[in-house]
Amino acid sequence: MIAAIPSPSFNTIGPFSIYGLCIALGVIAAVSLSQRRWTEVGGGEDDISAIAIWAVPAGVVGARIYHVITDWHRFEDESFWQIFNVRAGGLGIPGGMFLGVVAGMIVARARGISFPSVLDAIVPALPLAQAIGRWGNWFNQEVYGRPTDLPWGLEIDAAHRTGIPTEYQNMAENPTFHPTFLYESLWNLGLVGVIIWIDGKKIVPRGRLISVYMFGYGIARLWLETVRIDAATELAGVRVNIWMSIALIVGAGIVWFWPKKGDTSDDAVESDVLVE
Template sequence: MLFALPFPPISPVLLELGPISIRWYGLAYVIGLIFGWWYIIRMVDKDRLWGGLKRPKATDIDDLLVWMTLGVVLGGRVGYILFYNFEAYRQNPWEILQIWHGGMSVHGGFIGTAIAQYLFARRRGLNTLSIFDLTAAAAPVGLFLGRLANFINGELYGRVTDVPWAFIFPNSDGLPRHPSQLYEAGLEGLLIFAVLTPLIWKGGILRKPGLAVGIFGLIYAAARILVETVREPDPQVGFLFGDFLTMGMLLSAVTALAATTLIVLALGGRTRRPEPSS
């Protein structure tokens, strides 16, 4: 018999107030966005981080938070529909609005927030890549909390394994599985934050627009591809080719290509353009 750790008895619902339920997953989004707002304000308030590069004012960040919230929610939902479950939603389109039933894509969230940030930067006359850098610096905390919430929900778990830290997840087939959500929390959240934080505060990478988001994207893509080797594919998608390539791997490979391009351009000074003073 395979060994497995007991799954912690934590309810996905943190608090119920009559018909209103506060779930860990929703709370992760809220805390992640609030932290992002606070952390970005700290960064834009420090002149030494920018080397004279134009950046948003602290008062702009309230509006940026609204744009980011809409981008991550709409993008995450649309991405999940298009990348992971299009046929089901095509047959039952009314379920598209039922976001409380789950169904969000991280890669879709990235695309949604990128569009929102681009529109925000255009309206404010800012370098879009500098906005990307700010949100990339704060995003790992939200990713960390979101993956912990996935673990509490007992969803997006890994493949069957005999490692001594395996768990039997609720509503699964009862077999010990990799806690892939915790792997992602550590790699996509803690690791990226640990790498970017000193580079921003000591290395001055915000002076090269696109470098921070490029580093974020490259580490995220590598981490996601690594974890996908032990993560159970979404049942409605499965493996794309043979028994190895998954949708998460494919989307992460595209992310890595875009991130590498940004890093090369930023290091070459091709992303920093003269900005008129405000």
């Protein structure tokens, strides 16, 4: 192997897991971007922080619930309390997105804010948070794909090859694997730019920018799930997250074409977007 991406030999800094720190950095970046975008259209300076206080914890809970449900086999021989051990990794993005959005909608309505408008401000922050958070998987040596000879192949210690097909666990040579965490991180960064560009063109009706994210992430995740080799729960012989990806793509179409009441014009007037 001429070149390869090494995996870190540590995943903590003092008492803190680097996985958790990456999640935290992703949240900070997402809140910052959302705040800037929201105030640019005339939103209140403390609206995003008020939403984040509830949406972020709800998102973490939803992400953990999704992971436990879809990867229940990982906990069969573990203590019940391992279900709550987020430090070791294990957050399912679809669950986090769902509960986070629900919590955000409740807070927005309670504050008299137009949820479709604030959601448009937040949407590009979602893939930004994911792009940063995925680097926690690098430190945990998880979320990787099939062996590859490509120069950006990822080195994985033998101790972290459990749960993958047997033929990959004890290979005679030290193989390198597709860094699917990196693929997803780079794709999400590109998706941030695409969403912001599309929003700037004012070609998407208010409240439907989320469909661009759902479609973009669904397409990427659909491909990545065909590359990953970690153990996964299957439904009808297909990885659950492949079904989830298909659901996201279909859901994006439903959101895009769903008839909306009231103002669905491409250009939202500031005085209209702030209050429902």
